[in-house]
Amino acid sequence: MTTQPDFTPPPNAHVYPLHTPRGTFAVVDHPAAPGVDPRGTAVLLPGFTGSKEDFTLMHEPLAERGYRTVAIDGRGQHESDGPEDDESAYARGELAMDVLAQAAALGARNTPVHLLGHSLGGQIARAAVLLDHTPFRSLTLMASGPAQISDSQQQRVKLLRDALAVMTMAETWEAILAMGPPEEVGGPARGIGGPALLRRRWLGTKPAQLRATGRQLTTEPDRVDELAALPLPFHVLSGASDDTWPVPMLDDMAVRLKARRTVIPGAEHSPNADRPLPTAQAVADFWETIDSPLATDA
DSSP: OOOOSSOOOOTTOEEEEEEETTEEEEEEEEOOOTTSOOOEEEEEEOOTTOOGGGGGGGHHHHHHTTEEEEEEOOTTSTTSOOOSSOGGGGOHHHHHHHHHHHHHHTTTTTSOEEEEEETHHHHHHHHHHHHOOTTEEEEEEESOOSSSOOHHHHHHHHHHHHHHTTSOHHHHHHHHHHHSOGGGTTSOOSOSSOHHHHHHHHHHSOHHHHHHHHHHHHHOOOOHHHHHTSSOOEEEEEESOOSSSOHHHHHHHHHHHTOEEEEETTOOSOHHHHSHHHHHHHHHHHHHTTOOOOSSOO
16 A cells, blocks of 8 residues: 555645535645646545545646646545534535535536546545536546445444444544554545544544445445436546455446446555556546647636
8 A cells, every 4th residue: 555654735736725605625736737738627536534635646647647636525524614413414415516516616617527536435426427417527436336335344334333323533533443453443444644644534524424424335326327328438447356346346337337447456445545656547548538638727
């Protein structure tokens, strides 16, 4: 796994609050590299227990290919605010409408953007394009499957939701650490940064967000046929192994979507953290099949 010692954005990135009619969202916004013809803008959505920092190591290689990348903390996730206890604020439809508002704030009404979602972020991205596909040039589902997560992962999410029902976020974190590696007992997946920084991200996330989105991951219906009916290019990308959605299931989903399919050797459920350079290269290769050089960013 590739890690960094801190949640330090790349040198050319801008970290700021993105204001939308549906609220303010924390973003890391990285422009295309100087001297490279801009090709477009991409919105990157993190997964369950994740954050915008999970894409840290992908920004620069994508910038070298001409892409502005905007990684976003969703509502109630890390540095984006949201209700502590009101789970209705995190209904799948609400989160999908947030994505449409974020895309609009980034100029997607004039120039559609590429959309990429990791794990839970992929299912939220799917819900957004099913509401309105017109702000988007393409959809990449990274380690994000067609329906509910695997039985083993459902048990881990249930363990987490049960703990959050009776403990604070800080107490839950300490209980998780006492039981074993966080990613194996329902806590945060492996990601960018060390334990202290992952704890800070955990404490910044709202418990209602985790309870609501955890429930969604265990009950999500198969919406692949609906998605396949949309006039969008699709890309299904994963690691060579994945215990959240088995790789053969992702293979099948790609066939149903008539999607480009990429498997990243040596990566597991988080290709963006495990092998960020080949992951970025595969994503840019897909986007370049759609784009022609643009005079300006979206």
